[in-house]
Amino acid sequence: GDSVTQMEGPVTLSEEAFLTINCTYTATGYPSLFWYVQYPGEGLQLLLKATKADDKGSNKGFEATYRKETTSFHLEKGSVQVSDSAVYFCALSDSQFYFGTGTSLTVIP
Amino acid sequence: DTEVTQTPKHLVMGMTNKKSLKCEQHMGHRAMYWYKQKAKKPPELMFVYSYEKLSINESVPSRFSPECPNSSLLNLHLHALQPEDSALYLCASSQDSREGLAQTYEQYFGPGTRLTVT
Numbered sequence: 001g002d003s004v005t006q007m008e009g010p011v012t013l014s015e016e017a018f019l020t021i022n023c024t025y026t027a028t029g030y031p032s033l034f035w036y037v038q039y040p041g042e043g044l045q046l047l048l049k050a051t052k053a054d055d056k057g058s059n060k061g062f063e064a065t066y067r068k069e070t071t072s073f074h075l076e077k078g079s080v081q082v083s084d085s086a087v088y089f090c091a092l093s094d095s096q097f098y099f100g101t102g103t104s105l106t107v108i109p
Numbered sequence: 110d111t112e113v114t115q116t117p118k119h120l121v122m123g124m125t126n127k128k129s130l131k132c133e134q135h136m137g138h139r140a141m142y143w144y145k146q147k148a149k150k151p152p153e154l155m156f157v158y159s160y161e162k163l164s165i166n167e168s169v170p171s172r173f174s175p176e177c178p179n180s181s182l183l184n185l186h187l188h189a190l191q192p193e194d195s196a197l198y199l200c201a202s203s204q205d206s207r208e209g210l211a212q213t214y215e216q217y218f219g220p221g222t223r224l225t226v227t
Contacts, residue, residue, distance in 0.1 A: 034215055043115075043199050043218040044152065089151055097212045099151035 002027045006090045006100030013080055013107050021075040021103045023064075023090035033057075033066055033073040034091040038102075044089065047075075080107045112136075113219035115200050121225045124190060130222045132183040132200030140205035141183040142216065143175060146197040157212070158183060159205050190226045197221045 007022040025033065032051045036044040048057030053068035062077045073090060085107050090100040113134045122128050132141065139160050144152035157165035158177040172194075174186040183200055201216040 032213065032215070036218075041223075043113075043197075043220040044201075046215055046217060049215055087149075093213050093215070095212060097154070097216065102149070102151055104149070 002031065002092060002094050002096065002098050004090050004092050004098050004100040007103050009102070010104040010106060013105070015082055015107055015109050016079045017107075019075070019077040019080045019084070019105070021088055021090075021105070023073045023075065023100060025071050025073065025090075025092050027071075027092060027094055029094050031092045031094040033064070034093070035062070035064055035073075035075050036089040036091060036099075038087045038089065040086070047088070080105070082107045082109055113200055113202055113217050115198075115219035115222050117222060118220065119223045119225075121227060122187065122190065123227055124192075126190075127186070127188045129187065130185040130198055130200075130224075132185075132219055133181055134202040134217070134219075135181060136202060136217065137180075138202035138204055138217075139180060140203045140212075140214070141177060142201040142203075143173075143183070143185050144199040144201065144218075146199055146221070152199055156185075187224075190224075192226050195224055195226045197223055 003026045005024050034049045035047040037047045038044045048059045050057040050066035056065045064075045087102045087104045089102045092098045116131045141158045143155040146152045155169045156175045161177045172189050176184040199221045200219040203214040203216045
């Protein structure tokens with residue numbers, strides 16, 4: 001069946017560092033891919049999405065490209081801020097919705 | 110407007126109490142969801158409503174009873190809960206299709222209700 005595998009955390013970075021959170025997927029069809037972010041004590045917010053191969057989703061300085069050849073959707077940001085500290089979930093939608101296990105990011109000043 | 114609202118924000122209840130969680134969206138979405146999220150885990154799907162009808166029940170115990178009074182509202186009625194039911198309960202909504210393909214669309218989440226069962 002479909003699944004999402006996400007980079008284990010926690011991840012700790014200094015402010016202005018480059019961020020990559022890896023996400024790979026397994027799917028039988030042509031899924032849409034998402035990144036959600038969950039700040040402490042809050043619900044999940046849709047960060048970005050891509051609906052077909054080679055699409056690039058972007059929002060708030062974060063980017064991810066739908067790579068069908070490597071079945072990946074890695075999240076990147078060029079310069080993280082303390083306010084980016086949160087848990088990031090990669091997700092896939094096909095006939096069902098699948099979440100990765102989440103990656104906790106802490107950015108220190 | 111991509112807002113989903115949930116009330117209450119926090120709820121403490123005893124094992125013999127009856128309480129309800131409420132969720133509302135005004136995005137015109139016809140699919141609504143309840144999830145349970147434990148600390149440091151991804152959300153776990155509990156129920157899906159499609160066009161106000163229950164379409165998925167992920168083998169949730171009967172002490173959780175969902176209700177969808179109209180296309181904008183979703184309730185979760187709670188009765189005789191156990192301490193292990195303590196969690197963050199998230200509501201979400203999405204577009205839907207008559208073919209029952211709601212889960213192919215992105216979901217928008219509310220802020221959640223933090224439930225503690227004592």
